Amino acid sequence: MAETTALPFAGALKASRRPCRTRDLRVCVIGGGGTGAALAYDLSLRGFSVTLLERGELTSGTTGRHHGQLHCGARYSLADREIARECMEESLVLRSIAGDAIEYNGGLFVELDGEDSGLEAEFVDACRAAGIPALPISAREALAMERALSPRILGAVAVPDGSFDAFRLPLSFFAAARALGARIRAWNEVVALETSGRRVTAALVVDRSSDPKREYRVEADYFVGACGAWAGGLGALAGLDVPITSAPGTMVAVRARLCDRVVSHLHRAGDGDIVVPQRGLSIIGSTQSLAASPEALLPPSGDIPYLISLASRMIPSFAEAPVHAAWCAARPLAGRPPRLGAADGGRSISRDFAALDHAERDGLAGFCTVIGGKATVLRAMAQKAADLVCRSLGVEAACASADYALPSWREYYG
Ligand SMILES: Cc1cc2nc3c(=O)[nH]c(=O)nc-3n(C[C@H](O)[C@H](O)[C@H](O)COP(=O)(O)OP(=O)(O)OC[C@H]3O[C@@H](n4cnc5c(N)ncnc54)[C@H](O)[C@@H]3O)c2cc1C
Known part of the structure; x- marks a missing residue:
């Protein structure tokens, strides 16, 4: 377990009210997925005046459609030790602040x-080199732990993975941000970015929550794009070329809780290698391809039997359970593949995240983009982006988002 002060959220409220230089600085976060949620909280905790704009419902992008695996990092340990280590550390932080x-x-x-x-x-x-406790166990021990596993497995390794709710985790961050004064505006789309002297100074917003819809401007000292796979579209509003790849994946949920642990295929990488239990469902994922746009993605029909057949190699009864749903979501990969349609579906692009300083990269101040990563590391992504905001605005304000237990997700709509 990570060391935290385990203060109730009131501690965060008190800390954020200390007099500080950030108080009069306005930051506009664009994108209301998990990354934007964690960023709105982090910046509010550092004392900034925060407005978050989301064009649809909160979490309506990739965040609301992912697999829900709290990665301990074991899945990445063979390919990238640092990503694996970060997942382990962040999964412990989330466990302590968003149980x-x-x-x-x-x-x-x-x-x-x-x-x-x-x-x-x-x-x-x-795994061990990345700080992940990994314990080899026999096939018999594994079958005693998970009775639905295939009796043909040769052995297993136990790791500290977990499941989390794709909506509830970000909602806890949104609830925390709002309690600290952040304005969270769903159904508000940024349709233009205004610049003055090579600096982004305002966003033009269409508010679709009002009838008739209205347009207004948000002025701020700094803008952060947290638009995931849509980052290219936001960057284009400022004339920028943001290196993002949209890599869709399909998932299939069946109506049966076939395992209590996350069950993964021990191999280097590939399709359909993780079954995540989510309440009364079991979800197999995923595939990976490349798409020119993250909009309106539907699972290719062949993916459903394909994924079910892969799941049933690990858990044979998966093939007999009624299908509850199948859907698709776009991974926001930070980088570009050698070419669209590359055979590995973009698997050669790192799963790491980046905070792109557009002042440094493109000569456009007052704007950065945070892309890549995964939902498990949303807090760390937010920390990196908020550190960049502080550096860019010339203020010092330490990150405290790992220090306090978040309010319940129930408090967002409560
Ligand atoms: C198939 C699949 C399975 C996955 N499984 C897991 C998993 O098990 N565990 C894990 O940790 N991670 C997983 N991930 C990764 C994870 O889902 C993503 O990394 C994460 O959800 C990205 O969050 P985000 O907030 O950066 O982006 P999003 O959630 O996509 O948020 C971006 C938001 O920006 C909004 N937006 C775009 N343009 C504008 C605009 N102009 N104005 C206002 N708002 C705008 C969009 O509407 C969207 O809501 C998975 C991803 C996929 C595709």
């Missing part, structure tokens, strides 16, 4: 017959 949204149930990586034999030792070493 309400998390089912900290553990995970098993299972070895399927014949395939990838010999990978277990390398995997366990890679």
